[in-house]
Amino acid sequence: MKVISVIDGPLINVFGWLTAPDCLPVISVPGVGKSPAAPCTFNASSDVILQDGIERGVVDVPFVIRKKSGVARSRSASKATIFASTLGREFIKYCHASGEDIGIACVSSSSTLPIAWEFESAGVRDGWNETDTMLLPSSIPSAISTQIAAAHNLHATALTFLDGMMGACSALEYSALCFHYQRAQEILLLCAEEVSPPYQIAAEHINYVHAGLLFNGASGIVLSAPTQKAIGWQFKIIHRYSPGEQTEFPPEWRTDRDYYEMVLKSELTAFTSWLLPLFIHQAVSEAKSHKVIVKCGHENLGGFILGLEWKE
Secondary structure (H helix, E strand, O other): OOOOOOOOOOOOEEEEEOOOOOOEEEEEEOOOOOOOOOOOEEOOOOOEEEEOOOOOOOOOHHHHHHHHHOOOOHOOOOHHHHHHHHHHHHHHOOOOOOHEEEEEEEOOOOOOOHHHHHHHHHHHHHHHOOOOOOOOOOOOOHHHHHHHHHOOOOOOOOHHHHHHHHHHHHHHHHHHHHHHHOOOEEEEEEEEEOOOOOHHHHHHOOOOHHHOHHHOOEEEEEEOOOOOOOOEEEEEEEEEEOOOOOOOOHHHOOOOOOOEEEOOOOOOOOOOOHHHHHHHHHHHOOOOEEEEEEEEEEEEOOOOOOOEEEEE
């Protein structure tokens, strides 16, 4: 696939994030006031610098937070689902469309393993008759999006993506196409991850380059159709590039624009989904121009080149 032209692409309504164990949503509205400090920052070498105080190990989520998330059977839901639903609930306050016209695109590579781990461990340890079968619905990869859609009565679309930041890029592409074909008026892009013992063990044994990014929380973007929001950063997918491909920008994007690049170098992409919304947030927050190019992808897999333009 070469160029994906999205005419009148969606506008970024708000950014948001939360971190466990507090799970307090933070909202950043582009163009309104000073942007709040995000959980991490990025440098020109695609390095990620986490804020001090970010919990990187396994965390407990109190039942009161689980219940407030709105997710059915919240005790047996994954923590990533609770994080994403809590952030999504806050996002909805900034939406103007009805639930019939709001969709969800969730990205998580860690929401199912803790559920499967708990179920299998209980079966082996205590016997299969003692397992909690209510865990099984939450062990399906699509559960995180469908459970959140059901919790908040959203019906335009509900799709789950894996593969870390690459999955987040695909979710952004899918969202853009939903607007292009008028499938939704607003979409909540939610990226959520949770740390569990299997991930900690694996990260230690394979010397995972992103082991320092094991993260409990969620980040996301509310995307709105131009009919719902007239002022803000409007984006289009300029190009979907292949590894090693030389990219030539369209004439209107060659000058008078800022440029940001985030390219993963690890073979594994787990726990990197939440980076994309925060990277785009940093790009538009620091931008000196009304146009910003954001390159995001993987050195061995390719990725996307996004164009962001301020509209008034």
